[in-house]
Amino acid sequence: MYSDASPLHAQRPTLPARLPMAAAALWFTAFLASALPWLNQLEPAALLSAFWTFNPDSYPSVLAHFSWAPRVSMAILVGAALGLAGAVTQQILGNPLASPTTLGVAAGSQFGVTVASLFFPGVLAFSPDLPAIAGGLLAIAMVIALTWRLGFSPVTVILAGLVITFFLGAMNMAFLLLKGEWLGNLFIWGAGSLMQNNWQPFINLWPRVLILASLMLLLMRPLQLLQLGETSANSLGARVSWVRASALFLVVMLSATVVSRVGVIAFVGLAAPVLARLLGARTLESRIGWSTMLGGGLLLLADTLAHLASSWGDGSLIPTGTTTALIGGPIILLALQGFRNAHHMPGQTSTPAGFLPRRRPAGIVCAIVAALLLLTVSISMGWSPGLDGWSWTQVSQWNDAWVWRGPRMLAAILAGVALGLAGTLIQRMTGNPMGSPEMLGISGGAALLMVVVVLSGLEAGRTVQLIAATGGAAGALGLLIILARRHRFAGNQLLLGGLALYVFMDAGLRLVMASGGTEASKLLSWMYGSTWLVSESEAIGLLVFVLAISAMLAAIVRPLTILPLGDISASSLGLSVGRARLLLLLLAAVMTAAATVVIGPLSFVGLIAPHLARVLGQQTVGRQLQTAALVGGLLLGVADYFSRIVVYPNQLPAGLLAALVGGLYFLWGLSRHGRA
Amino acid sequence: MFTRLFTNSRLLVVALAILAAAPSFAGSWHHENGTLELDERPQRIVALNWAATEALLLLGVTPVGVADLAGYSYWVAEPSLPESGVHNVGTRVAPSLEAIAELKPDLIVTSAEMAPAADLLEQIAPTYVVSVYRKGSQPFNQALSMLTTLGQILDREERAQAVIDDIEQTLARLRARLANAGVTERPVALVNFLDDRHVRIYAPNGLFQTALDALGLTNAWPHDGNFWGFSVVGLEAIAPFPDARLVVLSPTPPGLSENLTDSPFWTHFPPVQRDQVYQVDAVWPFGGVFPVKRLALQITDSLLAGGSNLVQ
The missing domain is CATH 3.40.50.1980 (Nitrogenase molybdenum iron protein domain)
Structure with a gap:
């Protein structure tokens, strides 16, 4: 399944010496660094004995026994568990970007814990595992339900995991925004902390990890068959789907159990297997074994760095999830460099989307969607709650109401149009019905820079926000171009690169969240689309911009029709494939950036508007673009209206509502139409 | 007569001007x-x-x-x-x-x-x-100036002054009570429990420091926090301050007290062994001048009533 697991490597499965050496060096450094601050209080022998005993008369000894030793043990245990879970996940899905986090398990666990904290605090006090495991299972069940019929094809699973992460993340954020004061612990939990003051959590955890890990190892042989490819494995009698499902179930149990104790530790499950492979682990056994070893060492090192950083600073907590990002991030970038994706994307083998609904006349469909859009505008302008209940605003008074309802509605609709267009472009270009600006990471790049601005402590006015978002989108685009140039802007690499960017953004977001409540709430509210901040001039500026881009698009329908025919056919039809892709990519990126400023990075509109256009029977490029634009506008127009009224006078970010509705549609639509 | 009329009318004008000025407010x-x-x-x-x-x-x-x-x-x-x-x-x-x-x-x-x-x-x-809260600001001074400026804007300067005087007098009275009882020596660590492993500790650059200063108490935590005046730290971060008394602000997360009593780290913590854990009602840490008075009252009562070795 891996490009590097080709027969060439299989012939020489000998282990390079650098692997055990690197692992030993990692463990030694990490352990020494972790012990160093204690050596001026305790003798080395006394410190080592802290793992099993303590001297009740010496407080440093009590501290070492109940704080340092359990923390070290916990870091190793959790790191090893995540490394193992990551390696198994990557084996199941045959994708080096797979990990429990990217499959939505972390978001699901967080959702479970959030719901429990708010509504059933007793459950949380009784057992932290239950809500986390339930949430993690919910997430993975959604991913499995989505991808069941597609036979868990690798990239589909990753993308579905990302969608579920967005969806459950949106639910988490809704709670955090409305009830943040009650959820102080979740801000820490979301960034991961290995702080201990007792052995009890470790004693509770290790038998569970051991049992789950042993069960996983029992699945080794069937897993190994997966490496041969689906057809060969099936013919050897392995029930591929069943093996994948049960292995995934174990992965969820393991990561949710771990995550419920220490919070979301990002990157370790991703970086450890990648590092093992980079250092030369080839066979499945060696990958799983060394990934487990390296995971333990990596997390111990990361946690020690976090601990040292917080004691060198002003003592405030540096979440371990942040340092794992600092260590894991470069490892993953390194891996992406050499990663050649030889897989088929779902749907790529057949027509761009795997289903062909009956064609319908474009005029009628467009007219219906446009009429719905008009209806939305009228209701949004007229029917609205006030402080004394609901009332209908007369058309003659719309002029006054426009100030508060108009610009945000217009901007939301325009953002929807832009995302609909960008989404169609990307889906056409990648020939993948799951491609979208969200998945491309351009929105993620815009958001990443915004996170950086908030971290730097600037009081960001509107202009700073705009500049940051545009700069971030441009940066992400530049990175993607560099990353993808050698692949001639082919779709798969872009999607995976985008995923990596999103993971970075997420790590930054969690760091902000751990540092304190208010900045986090501000940032979250922006991230999920603060249409309420849009002024009239901004809305009009956006209108001009979107009109201009639409005009340009009308001129380049042809390359879009030709590109999905394949590189060779496209070239032979006289198209400069690389240049056409670059141009389309640029257009999509610029539109995404504009929309992201308004609606935040995480709406699903760029994903579902093109999909809906297809469902509505618009197959040719031009028609799909028109309909997708209208549908996108309609979706975000409705989302903006609801964001204003559902919890009036509180507001939910419009992008969050769009993500919730869009996520539901996606779940339904993919399970119905996604059959390849 | 002309003169008189003139004088009268001039008086009238002056009076009118005063009348007009009195309710007008700019x-x-x-x-x-x-x-x-x-x-x-x-x-x-x-x-x-x-x-x-x-x-x-x-x-x-x-x-x-x-x-x-x-x-x-x-x-x-x-x-x-x-x-x-x-x-x-x-x-x-x-x-x-x-x-x-x-x-x-x-x-x-x-x-x-x-x-x-x-x-x-x-x-x-x-x-x-x-x-009141931004980078480098002194929350209490900012809150005072917000109160007095709003007093001017709303034409309630005396009321503003009365509030400030009341707070100052209350703080002075409380300080004397503590000094008389001789309970000001040990430093105080002010914390909110976020879960059983992490606390929010109130730092010397925050609003609550004003209350501690006014009461003649020392803050056990030496580092500045974020501009809201707190740091999120692990529970172990307060271990290096064994001389401190621990003031815990409510509310606490469910199940906290069982988890702490099960933890030898906590039961061996010197303040706990000395029964110097004091729990007080919730006080809003990011408010204006009033929380200082509310906190000072509660700390004083609680210190004088004596501590315990657990939190509820």
Whole structure:
């Protein structure tokens, strides 16, 4: 399944010496660094004995026994568990970007814990595992339900995991925004902390990890068959789907159990297997074994760095999830460099989307969607709650109401149009019905820079926000171009690169969240689309911009029709494939950036508007673009209206509502139409 | 006679001028985002954060709208909002501009946190921007100046002064009580438990430091926190301060007390062994001047009543 697991490597499965050496060096450094601050209080022998005993008369000894030793043990245990879970996940899905986090398990666990904290605090006090495991299972069940019929094809699973992460993340954020004061612990939990003051959590955890890990190892042989490819494995009698499902179930149990104790530790499950492979682990056994070893060492090192950083600073907590990002991030970038994706994307083998609904006349469909859009505008302008209940605003008074309802509605609709267009472009270009600006990471790049601005402590006015978002989108685009140039802007690499960017953004977001409540709430509210901040001039500026881009698009329908025919056919039809892709990519990126400023990075509109256009029977490029634009506008127009009224006078970010509705549609639509 | 008439009329003019001047009310105040110009004393005021809400209530002015009304009553509690007549205008992060506009305010009080919405707010009503909490600010001094400036703007300067005097006198009285009882020696660590492993510890650059200073107490935690005046730290981070007394602010997470009593780290912690854990009612740490008084009262009562070895 891996490009590097080709027969060439299989012939020489000998282990390079650098692997055990690197692992030993990692463990030694990490352990020494972790012990160093204690050596001026305790003798080395006394410190080592802290793992099993303590001297009740010496407080440093009590501290070492109940704080340092359990923390070290916990870091190793959790790191090893995540490394193992990551390696198994990557084996199941045959994708080096797979990990429990990217499959939505972390978001699901967080959702479970959030719901429990708010509504059933007793459950949380009784057992932290239950809500986390339930949430993690919910997430993975959604991913499995989505991808069941597609036979868990690798990239589909990753993308579905990302969608579920967005969806459950949106639910988490809704709670955090409305009830943040009650959820102080979740801000820490979301960034991961290995702080201990007792052995009890470790004693509770290790038998569970051991049992789950042993069960996983029992699945080794069937897993190994997966490496041969689906057809060969099936013919050897392995029930591929069943093996994948049960292995995934174990992965969820393991990561949710771990995550419920220490919070979301990002990157370790991703970086450890990648590092093992980079250092030369080839066979499945060696990958799983060394990934487990390296995971333990990596997390111990990361946690020690976090601990040292917080004691060198002003003592405030540096979440371990942040340092794992600092260590894991470069490892993953390194891996992406050499990663050649030889897989088929779902749907790529057949027509761009795997289903062909009956064609319908474009005029009628467009007219219906446009009429719905008009209806939305009228209701949004007229029917609205006030402080004394609901009332209908007369058309003659719309002029006054426009100030508060108009610009945000217009901007939301325009953002929807832009995302609909960008989404169609990307889906056409990648020939993948799951491609979208969200998945491309351009929105993620815009958001990443915004996170950086908030971290730097600037009081960001509107202009700073705009500049940051545009700069971030441009940066992400530049990175993607560099990353993808050698692949001639082919779709798969872009999607995976985008995923990596999103993971970075997420790590930054969690760091902000751990540092304190208010900045986090501000940032979250922006991230999920603060249409309420849009002024009239901004809305009009956006209108001009979107009109201009639409005009340009009308001129380049042809390359879009030709590109999905394949590189060779496209070239032979006289198209400069690389240049056409670059141009389309640029257009999509610029539109995404504009929309992201308004609606935040995480709406699903760029994903579902093109999909809906297809469902509505618009197959040719031009028609799909028109309909997708209208549908996108309609979706975000409705989302903006609801964001204003559902919890009036509180507001939910419009992008969050769009993500919730869009996520539901996606779940339904993919399970119905996604059959390849 | 002419002269007299002239004198009379001149007196009249002067009198008229005085009469006209007395109710008329004009002034301009510089604030963080420009200048506030007012021709009349504001009657309908909207407060977009809880520090501002508290200041208005202390001045005896009931705002027509506040952000997160229910949250204020739960977390800040004192000074209390009237049961009715005040409207909720949405969350503190993203208030509803339309709801604010519908209240037709003649003054909006907000902080620099609302900077992205500053222009839109200014469209609704004159906006006074004052941040008690921002980088490098001294929260208590900022809160004092917010209170006195709002006193000027609302023509309630005496009331503002009375509030400040009351707080100062209360603090002095409490300080004397503590000194007489001889319980000011050991430093105090002020914490909120976030879960059984992490606390929010209140730092020397925060609002609560003012209460400790006024009571003659030392803060056990030496490092500055974020500009809100706290740091999130692991419980183990307070271990290096074995001489401290631990003041725990409610509310605490469920199940905390069982988890702590099970933990030898906690039971061996010197303050716990000395029964020097003091739990006090919730005090809003990010308010204006009033929480200082509320906290000082509670700390004093609690220190004088004696501590225990557990938290509820």
